[in-house]
Amino acid sequence: MKAAILVSGSGSNLQSFIDQVAGNRIDLEIAVVLANRSDAWGLVRAKKSGIDTACIEHANFADRESFDRAIANELDRFAPELIILAGFMRILSPWFVKHFEGKILNIHPALLPLYTGLHTHERVLKAGDSHHGSTVHFVTEELDGGPRILAGRIAIRADDTADTLRSRVQAVEHQIYPQAAQLFAQGRVTYRDGNAWLDGKIMADPLILNF
Numbered sequence: 001m002k003a004a005i006l007v008s009g010s011g012s013n014l015q016s017f018i019d020q021v022a023g024n025r026i027d028l029e030i031a032v033v034l035a036n037r038s039d040a041w042g043l044v045r046a047k048k049s050g051i052d053t054a055c056i057e058h059a060n061f062a063d064r065e066s067f068d069r070a071i072a073n074e075l076d077r078f079a080p081e082l083i084i085l086a087g088f089m090r091i092l093s094p095w096f097v098k099h100f101e102g103k104i105l106n107i108h109p110a111l112l113p114l115y116t117g118l119h120t121h122e123r124v125l126k127a128g129d130s131h132h133g134s135t136v137h138f139v140t141e142e143l144d145g146g147p148r149i150l151a152g153r154i155a156i157r158a159d160d161t162a163d164t165l166r167s168r169v170q171a172v173e174h175q176i177y178p179q180a181a182q183l184f185a186q187g188r189v190t191y192r193d194g195n196a197w198l199d200g201k202i203m204a205d206p207l208i209l210n211f
């Protein structure tokens with residue numbers, strides 16, 4: 001299955017996909033890596049692996065939708081069947097979500113529906129939660145609100161800081177994101193009528209892996 005991966009920064013999740021694809025562990029081909037910033041390290045990772053890249057800077061566009069139409073135009077050249085958001089720090093317009101309906105995945109560093117938005121590690125610590133993690137979900141118009149597919153869960157330790165949580169959660173992400181994408185590539189997970197489906201059944205809850 002042809003995938004496009006969108007990044008804004010370091011791209012450690014992108015790297016995990018590159019490694020999984022190189023090892024033939026998932027049924028994906030990374031057709032293009034697109035960034036909205038020319039300094040995104042993810043672009044360097046992609047080039048090192050011989051993957052096509054594109055950079056379209058959002059700052060050059062008057063509004064969100066014209067930027068989204070420009071990136072969709074670029075992505076369409078590669079006819080991706082799956083769009084993987086991997087630290088892509090732009091909110092996508094309803095137009096873009098509709099254009100690629102049911103084909104966009106995101107990973108969010110929290111156990112959704114808890115802690116949508118930013119600074120999740122700090123907020124989890126402040127709340128005194130016992131567990132934290134990351135969630136792969138379909139992208140809909142609602143920010144971090146689309147149907148969930150797979151969550152990775154960790155127990156918070158007494159000495160955890162926002163930094164230790166960030167790195168422990170990222171290690172989990174590097175495992176669960178390719179696994180969720182593989183379920184999609186195999187046609188086992190699909191999106192229909194606002195729901196995620198697994199093997200033909202609506203997923204009321206995401207799959208959960210404990211780490």
Ligand code: GRF
Pocket residue numbers: 009010011012013014086087088107108109134170173
């Ligand atoms: C990840 O933690 C992901 O949950 C969030 O953005 C971060 C991206 O990190 N959406 P990286 O660029 O893949 O290292």
